Amino acid sequence: xxxxxxxxxxxxxxxxxxxxxxxxxxxxxxxxxxxxxxxxxxxxxxxxxxxxxxxxxxxxxxxxxxxxxxxxxxxxxxxxxxxxxxxxxxxxxxxxxxxxxxxxxxxxxxxxxxxxxx
Amino acid sequence: xxxxxxxxxxxxxxxxxxxxxxxxxxxxxxxxxxxxxxxxxxxxxxxxxxxxxxxxxxxxxxxxxxxxxxxxxxxxxxxxxxxxxxxxxxxxxxxxxxxxxxxxxxxxxxxxxxxxxxxxxxxxxxxxxxxxxxxxxxxxxxxx
Numbered sequence: 001x002x003x004x005x006x007x008x009x010x011x012x013x014x015x016x017x018x019x020x021x022x023x024x025x026x027x028x029x030x031x032x033x034x035x036x037x038x039x040x041x042x043x044x045x046x047x048x049x050x051x052x053x054x055x056x057x058x059x060x061x062x063x064x065x066x067x068x069x070x071x072x073x074x075x076x077x078x079x080x081x082x083x084x085x086x087x088x089x090x091x092x093x094x095x096x097x098x099x100x101x102x103x104x105x106x107x108x109x110x111x112x113x114x115x116x117x118x
Numbered sequence: 119x120x121x122x123x124x125x126x127x128x129x130x131x132x133x134x135x136x137x138x139x140x141x142x143x144x145x146x147x148x149x150x151x152x153x154x155x156x157x158x159x160x161x162x163x164x165x166x167x168x169x170x171x172x173x174x175x176x177x178x179x180x181x182x183x184x185x186x187x188x189x190x191x192x193x194x195x196x197x198x199x200x201x202x203x204x205x206x207x208x209x210x211x212x213x214x215x216x217x218x219x220x221x222x223x224x225x226x227x228x229x230x231x232x233x234x235x236x237x238x239x240x241x242x243x244x245x246x247x248x249x250x251x252x253x254x255x256x257x258x259x260x261x262x
Binding site for chain 1: 159222225230237
């Protein structure tokens with residue numbers, strides 16, 4: 001399935017819903033969209049991976065890039081993922097220790113209302 | 119024993135095709151359903167790595183994927199890049215993953231190898247027997 005990207009606002013958060021396959025071919029589009037979101041002024045960004053059915057190292061690299069960009073801008077970056085095959089990818093790469101990962105969009109968008117992350 | 123060979127131009131768009139074929143042949147070979155996600159990811163990572171190396175060195179040569187099912191399911195992904203580029207198996211520790219100085223390329227390569235090593239129990243990365251290049255050889259049991 002092709003990559004799908006949709007942005008919505010939940011409170012102070014910008015939620016990017018990603019669906020389909022994020023790989024070496026489609027990851028550049030995800031990178032561009034995340035850069036647009038941050039350059040557009042969003043500082044609390046959540047990427048919802050709930051409809052992603054494939055994610056590879058290139059996609060992970062794009063997500064780390066977005067995390068760094070938001071940290072540098074004083075913002076927050078979180079992921080929504082509750083599916084075991086994807087969670088295993090984050091564990092194996094140790095990226096589960098780098099990203100805040102939440103089971104639901106609601107959890108991701110209520111956790112850090114009090115202030116900036118880190 | 120049966121063998122399926124696939125060669126493709128080193129372009130990202132073809133990596134998905136290699137994954138689809140690799141999983142189809144794995145299923146046919148008798149790899150259990152619960153392992154197919156691992157097979158899909160590992161073949162994708164090996165092909166992504168090969169495509170990146172060919173593009174880095176400006177090589178138009180095809181990337182070769184060979185799948186065979188004798189007793190186990192064996193996938194070989196062969197690139198034609200200079201050997202010194204291909205053999206670094208470097209998994210990154212977590213505190214370095216989000217380090218500012220780490221380039222996106224280095225991160226992706228490190229994470230790619232971590233995925234290969236994590237998802238493939240029987241993994242070998244070695245020089246090709248003839249000519250220039252590296253072979254990533256991955257073996258999975260079949261559940262017959």
